[in-house]
Amino acid sequence: MRTFDEADKLYDDIDALEPDTETYRPKDLPEREDELDELHSALEPIARGGTPRDVLIYGPTGQGKTHGVKLKTDQLQEWADRNDVDLTTVNVQCKGSDKSYNVLTLLVKQLREVRFGPGVDKPVGHQRKTLVEMAFEEMEEIGGTILVVLDEIDAIGEDDYILYELPRANLDDAKLGVIGITNDLQFRDNLDADVRSSLGKREITFHPYDANQLKNILARRAVKALRDTEFEGSEEKFTALESGVLKDDVIPLCAAFAAQDTGDARQGLRLLSRSVELSKKENDEIVTESHVRKAKAGIERDRVGQSIRAETTQRKLALLTVVEAAENGETPAETSDLYEKYSDYCEAIDADNYIDHTFREKLNDLEHSGLLEKNRTGRGHGKGMTNTYDLQVSTETAFENLSADGRLSKLVENIRSDRRQSTL
């Protein structure tokens, strides 16, 4: 039996490899010094008794946006507490709320918690205008300077009136600053012109980390997390030196993979920690490049699997038609043939059989999530044109994850066994 001691050989502080900021929060972000300086100047007026500038922060996921803002606002709050400056920071997670309305209720709830302590219910059943007024009233009551951080504001979609109302607050007893954070670069373009001019006066962009920065980030975490791991380096450069459990090229490789993709630090960390776990599972003393590559393939499989499982039954049916076609060597397959299969499936499992247009949309949805590939071809005189679809993932992965759906498992198994018989 495995003992729990063996983990100690590898890890000092396993949490340091966790991509999740809830689990491990770095004390500073050296790679984001410039951006945080900009944020600093936007907030500086508070220290001089003025009103902070509204800020909009852009950048893809895993660039330290949320954490960076947290570090800076915490620092500011600490300073304010020490110097008896009346400052309140409210952090609203917009993720999960698809409308301004929902975000507003969250905001009011959090503002009330400032005064009444935790456990206040979200206000329900009010008009949007009333809610805005409620928010402003709360702010007046709280007084001083109020900093509202709206994280992942792109979640609210088109419906941006909260961003229109908030910066226009006309408060007597309070000063309001708004910090908006978004992953979606398009979000800015879609914003109402008025909103952009008021909220977007200051825009700070977190550009994706490059391979070198990622290397430093990963190295710093690895030093904390892993035993006998040391890196030589100034602030500028971490170079793998005598590393107890990591082979020299492991971190650069993880960094390179992550940089190649989206420059997401979380992604890099996930890859690194999975590589380490993999080596542990295989009872290898050190983590090597091959572990990293295997871990990457594993992550990729998981990702595909998850995206298949997350699809609706209808989309799964559509996917299954292409999977079967691929198994029979009939890909790329034409829409009309696939639609026939689809109708059969629907009858077999007693699902709603939608019209062809809807089915086509399912296929295109699958294309957008990268599971299928689409091509257009003409079919000749009097025969119009058609799309052809091909599978972009292995049939095995597809079968496995499709059969995880209770409604489809029988159907999938039938198709698989038909296939096995016909190859005999």
Add this chain to the structure above:
DNA sequence: TCTCCACAGGAAATTGGGGGTT
């Protein structure tokens, strides 16, 4: 080169379900 047509897919209308208020 032009034609022809079955399919492609955007726009608008419809449906259906969940939330709320009165």
Add this chain to the structure above:
DNA sequence: AACCCCCAATTTCCTGTGGAGA
């Protein structure tokens, strides 16, 4: 309970189109 509003999914309506065959 009756009603309204909102949203997402689906259907209906419609115009656009590739390329083999005339």
